[in-house]
Amino acid sequence: MEAGVVLKMQGICMTFPGVKALDHACLTLKKGEIRALMGENGAGKSTLIKCLTGVNKFEAGEIYLEGFNGPIVNKDTMDAQNKGIATVYQEVNLCPNLSVAENLYIGREPLTKIGTVNRKAMNRQAEELMKELELDIDVTRNLEDYSLALQQMIAIARAVDMDSKVLILDEPTSSLDDREVEKLFTMMRRLKAKGVGIIFVTHFLEQVYAVCDGITVLRNGQLVGEYNIEELPRVKLVAAMMGKDFDDLASIKQEGSGDKRKEPLVIEAKGLGHAGTIRPFDLDIHKGEVIGLTGLLGSGRSELARVIYGADRAQTGTLKVKGKEVKIKNPIDAMNLGMGLLPDDRKAEGIIGDLSVRENIILALQAKAGILKRIPMAKQIEIADKYIEMLQIKTASRETLIKQLSGGNQQKVILARWLATDPEFLILDEPTRGIDIGTKTEIQKLVLKLAAEGKSLIFISSEIEEMLRTCNRMAVLRDGAKVGEIEEADMNQMSVMKAIAGGDSNE
Amino acid sequence: MSSLKKITQKRLFLPIFSMILVMLINVIYDMACGNAPLTFFTVTIKNGVLYGRLIDIFNRGTEAAILAIGMTLVVSSSAGTDISVGSVMSLYGGMCCMLLAGYGNTNVSNYAVPLIIGIGAGLLTACVCGLFNGFLVAYMNIQPMVATLILWSAGRAIGLLLCNSQIVYVRVPSFQKIGGYVGFIPTPILIAAACILVASLVLKFTALGTYIQSVGINKKASRIAGFNSAKIILLCYVICGLCAGLAGMVATSRIYSADTNNIGLNMELDAILAVALGGNSLGGGKFNLAGSLIGAYTIQAIDTTLLALGVSTAQSPVFKAIVVILIVVIQSEPAKDFFKKLGKKKEMAKGAAQA
Numbered sequence: 073m074e075a076g077v078v079l080k081m082q083g084i085c086m087t088f089p090g091v092k093a094l095d096h097a098c099l100t101l102k103k104g105e106i107r108a109l110m111g112e113n114g115a116g117k118s119t120l121i122k123c124l125t126g127v128n129k130f131e132a133g134e135i136y137l138e139g140f141n142g143p144i145v146n147k148d149t150m151d152a153q154n155k156g157i158a159t160v161y162q163e164v165n166l167c168p169n170l171s172v173a174e175n176l177y178i179g180r181e182p183l184t185k186i187g188t189v190n191r192k193a194m195n196r197q198a199e200e201l202m203k204e205l206e207l208d209i210d211v212t213r214n215l216e217d218y219s220l221a222l223q224q225m226i227a228i229a230r231a232v233d234m235d236s237k238v239l240i241l242d243e244p245t246s247s248l249d250d251r252e253v254e255k256l257f258t259m260m261r262r263l264k265a266k267g268v269g270i271i272f273v274t275h276f277l278e279q280v281y282a283v284c285d286g287i288t289v290l291r292n293g294q295l296v297g298e299y300n301i302e303e304l305p306r307v308k309l310v311a312a313m314m315g316k317d318f319d320d321l322a323s324i325k326q327e328g329s330g331d332k333r334k335e336p337l338v339i340e341a342k343g344l345g346h347a348g349t350i351r352p353f354d355l356d357i358h359k360g361e362v363i364g365l366t367g368l369l370g371s372g373r374s375e376l377a378r379v380i381y382g383a384d385r386a387q388t389g390t391l392k393v394k395g396k397e398v399k400i401k402n403p404i405d406a407m408n409l410g411m412g413l414l415p416d417d418r419k420a421e422g423i424i425g426d427l428s429v430r431e432n433i434i435l436a437l438q439a440k441a442g443i444l445k446r447i448p449m450a451k452q453i454e455i456a457d458k459y460i461e462m463l464q465i466k467t468a469s470r471e472t473l474i475k476q477l478s479g480g481n482q483q484k485v486i487l488a489r490w491l492a493t494d495p496e497f498l499i500l501d502e503p504t505r506g507i508d509i510g511t512k513t514e515i516q517k518l519v520l521k522l523a524a525e526g527k528s529l530i531f532i533s534s535e536i537e538e539m540l541r542t543c544n545r546m547a548v549l550r551d552g553a554k555v556g557e558i559e560e561a562d563m564n565q566m567s568v569m570k571a572i573a574g575g576d577s578n579e
Numbered sequence: 580m581s582s583l584k585k586i587t588q589k590r591l592f593l594p595i596f597s598m599i600l601v602m603l604i605n606v607i608y609d610m611a612c613g614n615a616p617l618t619f620f621t622v623t624i625k626n627g628v629l630y631g632r633l634i635d636i637f638n639r640g641t642e643a644a645i646l647a648i649g650m651t652l653v654v655s656s657s658a659g660t661d662i663s664v665g666s667v668m669s670l671y672g673g674m675c676c677m678l679l680a681g682y683g684n685t686n687v688s689n690y691a692v693p694l695i696i697g698i699g700a701g702l703l704t705a706c707v708c709g710l711f712n713g714f715l716v717a718y719m720n721i722q723p724m725v726a727t728l729i730l731w732s733a734g735r736a737i738g739l740l741l742c743n744s745q746i747v748y749v750r751v752p753s754f755q756k757i758g759g760y761v762g763f764i765p766t767p768i769l770i771a772a773a774c775i776l777v778a779s780l781v782l783k784f785t786a787l788g789t790y791i792q793s794v795g796i797n798k799k800a801s802r803i804a805g806f807n808s809a810k811i812i813l814l815c816y817v818i819c820g821l822c823a824g825l826a827g828m829v830a831t832s833r834i835y836s837a838d839t840n841n842i843g844l845n846m847e848l849d850a851i852l853a854v855a856l857g858g859n860s861l862g863g864g865k866f867n868l869a870g871s872l873i874g875a876y877t878i879q880a881i882d883t884t885l886l887a888l889g890v891s892t893a894q895s896p897v898f899k900a901i902v903v904i905l906i907v908v909i910q911s912e913p914a915k916d917f918f919k920k921l922g923k924k925k926e927m928a929k930g931a932a933q934a
Contacts, residue, residue, distance in 0.1 A: 423797070424796045425796060427793060427796065427865075438789060443785055443790055445786070446784060
């Protein structure tokens with residue numbers, strides 16, 4: 073292993089049933105380096121980390137760790153910890169009702185001669201550790217007395233005290249505010265000076281540039297590249313994560329679909345927001361308009377749509393539908409106003425797995441009709457058959473359970489569910505994720521057709537081309553807030569990516 | 580071979596198979612005793628009413644069958660069980676008899692209030708119990724077992740309070756009739772038939788079944804598709820409460836008294852078992868009401884059979900447990916897989932022989 077390298081992962085492969093989660097992924101970490109591990113959801117970040125810590129068993133590849141001759145394999149997290157690889161997760165995995173010192177030494181308490189816990193020694197050691205890390209903490213108080221940031225740091229202190237060479241921080245900042253993040257960074261820099269190699273998983277771009285020395289980017293389980301921080305400005309990082317080579321970004325010519333601004337307004341949102349997921353935003357949508365929501369995963373694009381639909385109840389602001397102010401408490405209220413939502417998590421929020429294709433298709437229509445007005449079986453069959461044919465849903469029969477269908481066909485069934493209600497305003501959240509290219513094109517065509525019929529749509533997709541092809545306007549989201557809009561004339565790959573990346577995009 | 584396969588793959592195959600198994604034991608027993616082989620199925624008229632072991636099973640199985648209806652819906656929608664139904668049955672008895680006899684009286688032969696008020700108040704109380712359970716489960720997100728544990732322990736005690744800790748007898752023929760006979764048919768059988776009929780009609784002509792199953796399978800997705808999951812779950816618990824009230828009505832009238840310590844004792848377990856025996860997953864989701872009902876009557880058949888075999892009531896739970904274990908194991912996934920593999924091996928052996 074090269075001098076100065078503390079950890080080297082090479083050619084790691086791992087398959088989950090039906091999915092190649094990691095395909096020859098690599099990662100190199102130097103001593104005293106903070107390296108960001110970046111990639112969109114599903115890129116394989118967590119899987120790679122889990123392979124390292126022994127949670128997942130990888131099928132091929134090698135892991136080299138400083139001080140070990142030859143490749144190592146960790147049986148479990150305990151084993152990894154003993155070898156010097158410590159992990160701190162997003163949620164603090166400590167006991168809030170125990171003291172700080174107890175938390176620091178749980179499982180490895182200093183003992184007295186007769187085998188009981190030597191509390192004096194434990195508290196003294198804990199105090200020394202806190203002093204060393206320049207944390208102002210009373211180790212005898214309960215963990216829950218301290219802020220989440222400090223708890224996070226205590227978790228890190230615990231990890232560091234176990235003589236770790238490699239420290240993995242898995243999205244440690246997602247529940248911290250700016251001041252707390254800064255504290256955490258100070259601590260990370262201190263550890264770095266001590267020679268600990270840190271792998272930092274985050275989806276906040278600003279933080280990467282604030283604290284990291286290097287970036288490793290994964291996409292679809294493969295290594296995109298390992299960069300020094302100077303080599304990879306924001307826009308290039310976004311391009312790398314999304315799989316676009318920045319130099320080759322040929323802007324797709326887009327057929328002018330006309331200005332829809334003269335059409336009547338369907339949705340007017342003013343200051344709509346939901347604490348913790350999306351900050352208050354304004355959004356107008358006209359009849360026949362397709363609005364794209366763009367931003368990295370976790371930027372709040374799904375959350376914005378969910379607030380309009382009432383899947384998350386709006387806590388602030390007002391919503392007008394076709395000029396009338398409305399209060400939406402539950403999805404059914406939105407549905408009665410002519411809305412529909414195809415959620416991004418098909419399995420958790422879309423399909424009712426144990427019901428048949430027919431039942432899944434008529435579900436929303438039945439909900440609108442009410443419990444007493446059962447849709448007659450003949451009518452159900454008619455509707456199901458109509459959409460199975462129209463969307464070319466590949467199913468053995470209309471009575472096949474939806475869970476037995478492929479992902480793309482499941483998606484079509486959910487789409488059919490909403491089309492059956494004849495909505496005026498449809499939200500499609502990642503309708504094309506995880507489905508084959510042919511179906512993707514069909515869905516995009518369908519979106520354009522619906523818009524031509526005078527329906528309004530919100531279209532959310534991680535694939536910028538798809539949005540460029542379908543949208544009249546785009547709203548840009550970053551870190552849980554709507555930060556701007558892009559007009560049709562200005563929409564191209566580069567402008568969208570720059571908007572997503574934010575900050576000083578010309579660096 | 581293929582037709583046999585088709586039959587065995589039907590959802591109701593195993594519940595019916597279990598029931599037939601229990602009946603078969605009866606037939607063998609009868610033959611061993613030197614009776615006619617079909618004594619079990621013989622229905623005669625004795626003293627002007629229907630008589631026979633089969634009639635007895637349907638008569639005595641009424642409470643479990645009615646409870647099974649409500650329990651099936653609760654299990655399906657909330658992936659939990661309502662363990663308060665036995666106590667609610669007893670509470671019905673307390674409420675109804677207290678009103679009919681007048682508070683403080685323990686032995687009356689005339690109604691203090693019209694019968695319909697007594698029954699109505701009892702059933703209403705049961706529905707309120709269901710409402711309470713449902714509220715805790717659906718809106719407070721309390722585990723069904725814990726939420727219903729409250730009335731499991733308190734329901735019976737409230738009944739006892741209403742009756743001033745006495746056994747209240749209502750010796751009025753019209754009250755006894757509910758647990759007795761209409762013409763030559765036992766009234767409970769008619770009540771069970773009516774409940775089953777109403778339940779099937781509701782499931783057939785409203786979308787309740789779709790709503791409940793959808794919520795039970797995927798609560799989040801159901802909400803996005805426009806269902807109010809909490810309301811549906813609440814409704815299921817109210818229906819379950821009503822069923823417990825109806826079962827309580829039959830049980831109370833059978834003994835024309837509010838014996839709150841004994842009415843519906845351990846009935847919740849029979850109801851839950853009925854749902855499981857019917858091939859329904861206690862994890863919620865898809866349900867099969869017919870299966871649950873067959874399960875309820877199977878349990879009663881086991882009880883009646885053991886009684887006929889001369890097993891003392893103190894020992895019968897042991898034999899009941901053995902039979903239940905067998906039935907549940909036969910229906911379990913590993914056992915099903917085992918039988919499937921066995922079938923395949925046979926087929927393969929056959930194929931090899933032919934080749």
